[in-house]
Amino acid sequence: MTTLHAKTPDKPRPRSGLSKGAKEALMAYGFLSPALIILIGFTLIPVIIGFVISLSNFRVIFREWIGFDNYTRALQPDSELWPSLGATITYSLISVPLQLSLALGLALVLYQKLKGRAFFRVVMFLPYITSTVASAAVWARMFSPDLGLINAVIRAFGGVGPKWLLENKGIFTLMSQSMNLNLPDWLTGPSLAMTAVIIYTTWVFVGYDTTIFLGGLGNIPNEMYEAARIDGANAWQILKDITIPLLSPTTFFLSLVTIIGTFKAFNHIWVMTRGDNGTMTAALLTYKQMYEFQRAGYASALAFLLFTLILGVTIFQQWYGNRHTNY
Amino acid sequence: MANTYANAPQMKFKFGRVALYLILIFVGILALLPFVWMVLSSFKSFGDFINIEFSSVPSALKSFWPWPPFGTSPPEFGNYPEAIRRIDLSSTYKTLTGIPLLARQFFNTFLVAAVSVTGVLITSALAAYAFAMLEFPGKKILFVAVLAALMIPEELVLVPRVIMMYEPLSGEALASQDFIISLIPRTGWQNTYAALTIPFMASAFAIFLLRQYFMQIPKDLFDAARIDGAGHMRYLAQMMMPLAKPAFMTVGLLTFIGAWNEFKWTQLVTRDLPMRTLSVSLQNFLQTDGGAEGQLAMAVAVMIVLPIVILYLFTQQYFVEGVAKSGVK
Numbered sequence A: 001m002t003t004l005h006a007k008t009p010d011k012p013r014p015r016s017g018l019s020k021g022a023k024e025a026l027m028a029y030g031f032l033s034p035a036l037i038i039l040i041g042f043t044l045i046p047v048i049i050g051f052v053i054s055l056s057n058f059r060v061i062f063r064e065w066i067g068f069d070n071y072t073r074a075l076q077p078d079s080e081l082w083p084s085l086g087a088t089i090t091y092s093l094i095s096v097p098l099q100l101s102l103a104l105g106l107a108l109v110l111y112q113k114l115k116g117r118a119f120f121r122v123v124m125f126l127p128y129i130t131s132t133v134a135s136a137a138v139w140a141r142m143f144s145p146d147l148g149l150i151n152a153v154i155r156a157f158g159g160v161g162p163k164w165l166l167e168n169k170g171i172f173t174l175m176s177q178s179m180n181l182n183l184p185d186w187l188t189g190p191s192l193a194m195t196a197v198i199i200y201t202t203w204v205f206v207g208y209d210t211t212i213f214l215g216g217l218g219n220i221p222n223e224m225y226e227a228a229r230i231d232g233a234n235a236w237q238i239l240k241d242i243t244i245p246l247l248s249p250t251t252f253f254l255s256l257v258t259i260i261g262t263f264k265a266f267n268h269i270w271v272m273t274r275g276d277n278g279t280m281t282a283a284l285l286t287y288k289q290m291y292e293f294q295r296a297g298y299a300s301a302l303a304f305l306l307f308t309l310i311l312g313v314t315i316f317q318q319w320y321g322n323r324h325t326n327y
Numbered sequence B: 001m002a003n004t005y006a007n008a009p010q011m012k013f014k015f016g017r018v019a020l021y022l023i024l025i026f027v028g029i030l031a032l033l034p035f036v037w038m039v040l041s042s043f044k045s046f047g048d049f050i051n052i053e054f055s056s057v058p059s060a061l062k063s064f065w066p067w068p069p070f071g072t073s074p075p076e077f078g079n080y081p082e083a084i085r086r087i088d089l090s091s092t093y094k095t096l097t098g099i100p101l102l103a104r105q106f107f108n109t110f111l112v113a114a115v116s117v118t119g120v121l122i123t124s125a126l127a128a129y130a131f132a133m134l135e136f137p138g139k140k141i142l143f144v145a146v147l148a149a150l151m152i153p154e155e156l157v158l159v160p161r162v163i164m165m166y167e168p169l170s171g172e173a174l175a176s177q178d179f180i181i182s183l184i185p186r187t188g189w190q191n192t193y194a195a196l197t198i199p200f201m202a203s204a205f206a207i208f209l210l211r212q213y214f215m216q217i218p219k220d221l222f223d224a225a226r227i228d229g230a231g232h233m234r235y236l237a238q239m240m241m242p243l244a245k246p247a248f249m250t251v252g253l254l255t256f257i258g259a260w261n262e263f264k265w266t267q268l269v270t271r272d273l274p275m276r277t278l279s280v281s282l283q284n285f286l287q288t289d290g291g292a293e294g295q296l297a298m299a300v301a302v303m304i305v306l307p308i309v310i311l312y313l314f315t316q317q318y319f320v321e322g323v324a325k326s327g328v329k
Helices: A020-054 A069-074 A081-110 A117-129 A132-142 A149-156 A171-178 A192-218 A222-230 A235-246 A248-264 A267-273 A282-291 A296-324 B002-006 B009-041 B046-050 B057-064 B079-088 B093-097 B101-133 B139-151 B154-164 B171-176 B193-200 B204-216 B219-227 B232-243 B245-261 B264-269 B278-287 B294-328
Strands: A056-059 A061-065
Touching (some): A020 A056, A020 A296, A020 B139, A020 B154, A020 B193, A056 A296, A069 A296, A081 A117, A081 A192, A081 A248, A081 A282, A081 A296, A081 B009, A117 B009, A132 A149, A132 A267, A132 B278, A171 A192, A192 A248, A192 A267, A192 B009, A192 B294, A222 A235, A235 A248, A248 A282, A248 A296, A267 A282, A267 B278, A282 A296, A282 B154, B046 B294, B079 B101, B079 B278, B079 B294, B093 B101, B101 B139, B101 B193, B101 B204, B101 B232, B101 B245, B101 B278, B139 B204, B154 B264, B193 B264, B204 B245, B219 B232, B245 B294, B264 B278, B278 B294
Antiparallel strands (some): A056 A061
């Protein structure tokens, strides 16, 4: 920066003729260009390219234009998209409420004046920051039917450990089998492999969710609690009538983030099951079409369909949230 | 419950505290157990690794800790060099260069993470400064472009980005290509560091976050600096960046961890093993020897996780605060 002052006075100053506003604008464009070139070049333009490709038969090389055939193919009644959407929605509908309710409970515990709570916050956040490929590899080992930690514990209590990630059957089916009941076909529940993936997901994200809930709890003014206590409210009433309603913006934000997260979830499912045994979510299906079969056109069409769905969920949640959260 | 304890407030107090601590300890153990299991497993022989037996307390202790005093095996430090050796068998890299393949992949991972962090911090600081402090035509529309980029999930642009990494068409191939398809820019970055870094050297989220931070800094400060002769560049570097240090730390650390753990993209655009990163290498290893001999895979997992855990332990307040703030909006 000192070189600025060391400039010799007779050096030509090219911008001296420009007005102050024009100079500022030029500077602004200079400041913006590195970021905007990358964002436009590698995020915005690819959206258009992706749509164009989705209208073609493109496998490594472009073959032909086929209009909306990739979309109509994906939306056929016997398309693999439907089971994968089913898996995605199952994953989402179970893991989001599970994560959020556990996280809310933990946040309420950690909000108490307890010794060592800072330490627990650090420990709980650890799963979230570690490589999901590495931690999913560890969990896949722990879920191993014969050699895994989890089944060893079950065996120690006299049980017979299930096949976890290798089990395609639904959890309700497995439970009813052990009780010699017969369940109707539609009531199979998520596959056991999906259940294992959900357990892993909960382990990874509860610490993150708890941290955000703690931020939300910190925003509730103390006077609210004091006023409630003066009115003679007990702990349950305070939780039900003060904490939970006033926390609703945080809950709303978190549910949005976690639902979108479950729709996009990839690394850990890929490592744990590669999409086998009822865990082929739409995100995995899309990736598989590109990675294993090089079907760029079809994969693009699937990505657009998934994006439309995510957008729809987001818009619905915004609309619902605006009506039901207390700001 | 409430009624039972209403007459004995002190007992309620003690019972409640103990229960809360028990919950915390239980959750803490659950959070740490997979890490502990991973580290312990990485020092076990294959025999000890597969021999897990919880039927009695001594055998359970031995399953975790097969070394003295609970067991008789010596710690197997050899898993780490053995994992490195097995990974070397998958390519000719070691024989050609003398450098272990995993060391190269470590270097790749670190390089990609470091370049991404530096890139994101520089491009985002400049852009955020322009949006927060400068006036220029087209400000609104350019900010809308950033917001649009913020809302587009990576998954949507994965496939077109891969095609943009293909080798450029030339000569006859270009001439015979469909006109619209020939308009797609092709960089030829496939299998290079450029593909792993350049698309990730800007972040709409970082611009947005830093702009929020910059706008909170009073403008009077700039006027004062201006009187002292500081220009925009100097004001950004010497005033704004130190003041917004927590935001820079949060953005930098989240970018570093995201890049370190990145998997999908790297697997799609790298072909040669010496261009791959640790996550992809571990996934490949799990498909081969690491799947059969889990203790070797655990050793590789420890090597991937350890640098991030150390970084996190030294900087955790920025994570926890940064994430808590991102939720409050």
